[in-house]
Amino acid sequence: MMGSLPMLGRLSPTLIVIGLVLIAVGTVALVRRGRASTGDPTSTARELLDARYVRGEIDDIEYRHRRDELR
Secondary structure, eight states, X not given: OGGGHHHHHHHHHHHHHHHHHHHHHHHHXXXXXXXXXXXXXXXXXXXXXXXXXXXXXXXXXXXXXXXXXXX
């Protein structure tokens, strides 16, 4: 029984690395999942269109045309 304890000591660094990798993979998965569920993509597109119009990047005609396309 006592012979197995030194083997556990050699596995400790490996177990720590495996644990850190699992934590990293879990974090990445949660971040990606959070980005995918940010809401309705048309509202985001509409917000971008509105911002471009306010900045003067597009004129009234183009704004109205693109807004109608989003509906």
